[in-house]
Amino acid sequence: MVIKSGTIQFKENPSIASTGVVVGPMEKKSTFAESFDVILPLENEKGQTYEQANTHFIEKACKESLRKGHEKLENVDVFIGGDLVNQLSxxxxxxxxxxxxxxxxxxxxxxxxxxxxxxxxxxxxGNATSVLAGASSHHPSVERQFRYPLEYGTQRAGTSQWTVTAAGFALLQKHAKNAPIITHATIGRVIDGGQKNPLFMGAAMAPAARDTIERHLANTNSRMADFDVIMTGDLGKIGLSILKEMFQDENSGVILQDAGAQFYGEDKFFKAGASGAGCSAAVFFSHVFNQLKSGVYKRVLLVATGALLSPLTFQQGETIPCIAHAIECRMEKRG
Incomplete structure (x- = not known):
C-alpha cells in the first residue's frame, strides 16, 4: 500500500464482489430504477417509525448483497456503515x-x-477477508431532522434536492472472481467555501469535489480523459454545473457526471435533483457496478460528497464545511 497526499494505491486491489441496493416507493421514478435490487412499496411498514424503517432498509440491503455474493453472514469480518440520523442510530x-x-x-x-x-x-x-460497507438515507426521517417534518408542507426552494430513501451496501473481498477492483482511493479534506444556505448543498459541496478530483488526478498521474466517467454524488444539477465550470479540462462536460443530478432525470418535482447518503450509494452500487461488470466502463472514479453541518451549527450561523472521498475502480477478470 502506498499513500501520497491522501491518495492510497492498493497493491492487493480489493474487489467489490457483490452489491445490494434497496429503495423506497418514490425511487421507482429514478432513471436507475431497473438497476436497483428491491423497490419497497412503503417507506415504513405498519407500526414502524421512519427510523426503524431506515434500519430495515439497511438490513435488507446487506442481506441482498450477501445473497448475490453467495456469502454467509457469519463469514463477514466487519460491517461498516453510516446514515444521516442522529448518532447513526x-x-x-x-x-x-x-x-x-x-x-x-x-x-x-x-x-x-x-x-x-x-x-x-x-x-x-490482511486483517479481514470479507467486509460489508455502505450507507443509507431515509427521506421522512432526514427531512424531519435537517429541515421540517413532511406534515409541515413547506415549499421547497428551486436549489433544493430530494433526499432519497435508499440503502446501498457492497460486499468487499480480497480476490473475488470477475469483480470490479479498487485500485486507488483519495481521502477528502474538509473544504469550506463560505456557503451558509442549507437548501443549496450543491454549491457548498462543489469545491470539496474539485479538491479531491484534482488531487486524485495529480497523485495518480492521470487525466480526466483516462476515465470513462468521473461520477460525483450528490451535487445535483446546479452543483454539477458549478463543478464543470471549475475545471478547464475540455472533457469535463462529458466525463463529469453526478448521481444526484441524474437520479430522477428531468422530473421538475425533484427540483435540483436527489441527495442523501443513500443516493450515491444506490447509484454507485447498482448502475455503475453493473456497467463495470458488463465491461461498458473500464475505469471510473466515484466521488461521494458530504456537507458536514448539523441543525445546531446552522442555527448558530456557521458556514457549511464539506468533504469528498473518492475510489477508483476498474474491471479485472480473475479466474
Missing amino acids: PTNFAARQLAIPFLGVFSACASSVESVILGSLLLES
Whole structure:
C-alpha cells in the first residue's frame, strides 16, 4: 500500500464482489430504477417509525448483497456503515441485528465511499477477508431532522434536492472472481467555501469535489480523459454545473457526471435533483457496478460528497464545511 497526499494505491486491489441496493416507493421514478435490487412499496411498514424503517432498509440491503455474493453472514469480518440520523442510530440498530464487528462512520452523503475506503484498508492489511460497507438515507426521517417534518408542507426552494430513501451496501473481498477492483482511493479534506444556505448543498459541496478530483488526478498521474466517467454524488444539477465550470479540462462536460443530478432525470418535482447518503450509494452500487461488470466502463472514479453541518451549527450561523472521498475502480477478470 502506498499513500501520497491522501491518495492510497492498493497493491492487493480489493474487489467489490457483490452489491445490494434497496429503495423506497418514490425511487421507482429514478432513471436507475431497473438497476436497483428491491423497490419497497412503503417507506415504513405498519407500526414502524421512519427510523426503524431506515434500519430495515439497511438490513435488507446487506442481506441482498450477501445473497448475490453467495456469502454467509457469519463469514463477514466487519460491517461498516453510516446514515444521516442522529448518532447513526439506524445503522447502529442494524449492526445490533447483524451481530458482527461494526464500525460506524459519518461523512454525511460521503459516508458510502468512506466506508469502502476503510473496508479496503482492512482487506489490504490482511486483517479481514470479507467486509460489508455502505450507507443509507431515509427521506421522512432526514427531512424531519435537517429541515421540517413532511406534515409541515413547506415549499421547497428551486436549489433544493430530494433526499432519497435508499440503502446501498457492497460486499468487499480480497480476490473475488470477475469483480470490479479498487485500485486507488483519495481521502477528502474538509473544504469550506463560505456557503451558509442549507437548501443549496450543491454549491457548498462543489469545491470539496474539485479538491479531491484534482488531487486524485495529480497523485495518480492521470487525466480526466483516462476515465470513462468521473461520477460525483450528490451535487445535483446546479452543483454539477458549478463543478464543470471549475475545471478547464475540455472533457469535463462529458466525463463529469453526478448521481444526484441524474437520479430522477428531468422530473421538475425533484427540483435540483436527489441527495442523501443513500443516493450515491444506490447509484454507485447498482448502475455503475453493473456497467463495470458488463465491461461498458473500464475505469471510473466515484466521488461521494458530504456537507458536514448539523441543525445546531446552522442555527448558530456557521458556514457549511464539506468533504469528498473518492475510489477508483476498474474491471479485472480473475479466474
